[in-house]
Amino acid sequence: MAPYQVMVAPNGARRQKNDHPALPLTEAELARVAQRCQVAGATALHLHVRDDQGRHSLDAGRYRGALAAVAETAPGMAVQITTESAGIYTPDDQFACLQALCPSAASISIREMAQAPEVAARVYAHCAEAGTEVQHILYGPGCLAQLEIWYDTGVVAATMRDAIFVLGQYVPPVLARPDAVTGVAVDAAALNLSWSLCAFGRAEQACLLAAIAAGGNVRVGFENNIETPDGRVLADNAASVAALIKAASAAGHTLQRSPA
Known part of the structure; x- marks a missing residue:
């Protein structure tokens, strides 16, 4: 089986310091977390930025600052920005963010883009032209x-086959279950997707281990879960990364690390 890769999602769009004091919100905090998680074994960072009040933001300037800070503290770590709306932004806003940044990688929700199909077509065309590696967010x-329709109609380029499956959700609260991973692997194979998994709640690690065993990559971190499998609060994102990698190693899986 091919080595698996770990992306870390250290904050997300919703959690705050009162959820966990080690949740990174500022540019400097994100840079420090990226460095620690890279040392722990994460090869990529899923980046959310916040405004001065700690709210989810798609501000291009804030992204540029955070990208530069992460590049300095965690050189060689791949960074994927999010275009998540979080109930705040429209597809037009998301498109504007992508146009302003032309990032190397971005996660884009199929469900959110489907709210404005005419914008979606421009979004995917722009990413193809800019060379942005798109990871499709799949909720069900x-x-x-x-996504299959958009492949068939050419809205999404046939080469854009990277996707992340999301198990569980914030509102209403739904905790992820490892037994759902088998179906995810089948769905990924049906569309010939290069796939990853993220999972909400304390069963996160069990779900991610199941995904690794099924040939997927994984995304771990405080965006989706702040607890150990037995319900204790994790110290920080690096501890979450390290615990997953230790468990995967014990199960016989090989981690793909960043080039030296």
Whole structure:
């Protein structure tokens, strides 16, 4: 089996310091977390930025600052920005962010883009032209069906096959279950996707281990979970990364690390 890769999602769009004091919100905090998580074994960072009040932001200037800070503290670490709306931004806003940044990698929700199909077509065309590696965010069967339609109609380029499956959700609270991973692997194979998994709640590690065993990559971190499998609070994102890698190693899986 091919080595697996670990991306860390250290904050997300919703959690705050009162959820966990080690949750990174500022540019400097994100840079420090990236460095620690890279040392722990994460090869990539899923980047959210916040405004001065700690709210989710798609501000291009804030992204540029955070990208530069991470590049300094964690050289060689791949960084993927999010275009998540979090109930705040429209597809037009998301497109504007991508146009302003032309990032090397971005996660884009099929469900959110489907709210404005005419914008979606421009988003995916722009990313193809800019060389942005798109990771499709898939929340369920409806997202898969829409992605298949967009492949068939050419809205999404046939080469854009990277996707992340999301198990569970914030609102209403739904905790991820490892037994759902088998179906994810089947769905990924049906569309010939290069896939990753993230999972909400304390079963995060069990879900991610199941994904690794099924041939997927994984995304771990405080965006989705702040607890150990037995319900204790994790010290920080690096501890989350390290615990997952230790468990995967014990199960016989090989981590793909960043080049030296």
